[in-house]
Amino acid sequence: MTANRREFLKGSFELAGLISLSPAVPAFLWRTARAQAAFGTAAASDQTVLIVLQLTGGNDGLNTVIPYENDAYAKARPTIRFTRREVHRIGRTGLGFHPRMKAFLRLLDEQMLTVVQGVGYPNSKREHAAAMRDWQTASPQNDETQTGWLGRAADQIASERIGEVPATFVSNIAFPMALRAKDAIVPAIRSLKDWTFRPLPGQPANSQRDFLEHVTRATSEPLGDAGKAADNPLLELVRRQTLSACTVGRRLEAVAERRPRANVVYPNFGLAERLRTIADLIRADLGTRIFFTELGGGDFGGFDNHANQRGNHGALLHQLAESVAAFLDDLKRDRLADRVVLMTFSEFGRTVAENGRRGTDHGAAAPVFLAGAALRGGLVGDHPSLTDLDNNALRHHTDFRQVYATMLDRWLGIDSQTVLGRRFPSLDLFRS
Template sequence: MGARAHATVGENAMASTRRDFLRAAAGTSTLMSLASTAPGFLMRSAGAATPRDSRDTVLVVVQLTGGNDGLNTVVPYADDEYGRNRTTLRLPTGALHKIDAHLGFHPRMEAFLRLYKDGYLNIVQGVGCPNPDQDHDRALRMWHTADPRRLQRQTGWLGRVVDRAWSPAEPDAGAVFVGPIARPFALNAEKVIVPSLRSTQDLVIRDASAWGERGPPNAMHRVWGPRPRSPEDVVRGRTTYEETASDGTPNIKRDNPLLQFLRRADSEARAKSQRIEAVVKAAGPSGDYPSFGLARDLHTVAQLIRAEIGIRIFLVELGGGGIGGFDNHANQLGNHCALLHQLAESVAAFIYDLKRSGQLERVLLMTFSEFGRTVKENGRRGTDHGAAAPVFLAGGRVKGGVTGPHPSLTDLDKGALKLHTDFRRVYATVLDRWLGLDSAPVLGGRFEPLDVVEV
């Protein structure tokens, strides 16, 4: 039986106190808004669990919102059907970054060719969902829930991972969404709240004293409430947790469990905040990252990985912050070109940053999009909703190369590429072989992992 199964009465009481405190001190609506605040990472009681797997591996998921055109991302330039179906969208063979005698990267994805040659990139071809749906919301829900049959499911696949691997008593859930848009459904959990943030500055307690005339700074203020000057002030404002003297004055007992928790949480928060701030200062300006939104988000992820505050799952996003994103029904070339350039440059900067800091061996990055695009362009210099598309895996222990054949350009499903790799096999790979977590309860069954990572 594991060590966590032998929790003492005192430990159980502390966990209960923590949950009760968060409900009472913040209220139900504020508790739900923890997805946009920082202390969930910083507050952690002494003796809380360390990451569950001794390998301490990290997963970074990049969502490409809108339906990426895989055919113009990894281009089958040697197949004559490509040119026949893409009369205006066909990319010149001479401009491609050749992978082999059949495939090449988009002309603006030179950074991916470098990753590929260095052995840090694997292209998994023909990935998709059985019985694909070409509606954005339903298709994305399939990927987010990992359950094509139950679109009403209320938890995402990463949320279920968090529920199983982290205790509800621990506010730092082990996962986070980094970005400016609403947290994707994939991180919806039943028992644990998965936070969102925009940068490491959301996690830094700026005032050395933390408690003062204006109360705790930054996100701490949003959780503790208006203008508390100390942990004791928080307790005084919550009569549920204290006895009241005959004259109505709150009387805080020295052994008040809420006060003990607050003092310990405050100490833990300061320690983690200082660790994050030290990492940020040591790294200096993000000069090696391009000035893209995705690059900023991945730079934040890299800083949090180096800070080692217990987060093992990160989700970032590209394409959802503007109109359409990867959903290019018309005039596709320019917009798709810009997005792929941002993807390639941002991911490459992230990977080589981690390599320089000695963290790359423990990090795996994967991309996904809700569907691909049609093989034939649509007459408006764009493409319509498709099915299968490539998934990229990048990291220090990735087996570089191409996994699986490129789907046929003639044997199609309603004009779209057919899948030959169920997307849940990719999920099983990152769960079973990378994070060291049993994928079956998360995915609702067994799916054969791909041989794409060194374990």
């Protein structure tokens, strides 16, 4: 065996590890390449996608979907209530969206928004970390649970050989418990730039991509008695992985180059940019089926409005409504809206009565929003009573795990009992 051949084989043996450690190749891109090389195909373009949007801090559902005709509402909130004239009225229901959520009324009229009212769980906690853990693990009675409900779903997807990266976290806050998995790889990113080729220090802009393409060509050519990569399983593995890495990289770069999209206008909000990144990744068709992002900040602040609530809460709801509407408009442009459902949640609602500081305190039940073209749209369930309360908080009539079970069984095609540990009744949320 010649020295050149020995060195080439030694290099090819180490190449996968070398490339995966390179700072110029995103870890997600390399893992996706490994998955696609192993299974021999790219992601199927008809896979459904679930996006979970956390409203951090405890959203005040009562000033989000507002019972403006209810006398008990006006009495409980003399300084922070909204009147019939101010809200965006939802038909003749006596309910209306917050004045800064006009975009949600449009989505509701287009049957692309569903409002599940009165969502919570028995003996719900009112401390941020504990309540958030309950919603993210979907195991309120088990403080020892080490995985999240979406992480367990990701494990199920990965076990079915759909791909090595079934879920992704898009934000710059701490990695959420909801995505903690036993086996599945769940990366965290901030923007599309994190998933494209980057030049090594002092090297030309395309140096990393050119290197991978060179490896692909080299492992496809005869090397004396070593033969082609097709005759050598190790070389074939290297060739297929590098080829897939190049393909995925090009696909991401092509998506990035399409920005800005002249007829899709995203507002200048952090959430809008995160949803835009998710839309780009869905469009790139990499096989990721679960995305998680958030609104409200890394610490428990955001929606936690104990004082002077009207201004801050309105600004957050405006960002939510405008960002989600732009996101769906973007997906509709490429006929992707029927493949995607976005679901919101918050760790708890707020107290019915304001607290004397023009704010509200930690409560219980609140609405969950679902957005997408596959949904029936409209209101689901009755608005909770404002007089039959749970220690000054709204009582729930829909367990949040019913919403989760419906998303798992009916949307992602994953057995909800395996993920949630028991069977929960599903909700009638989808058109068919």
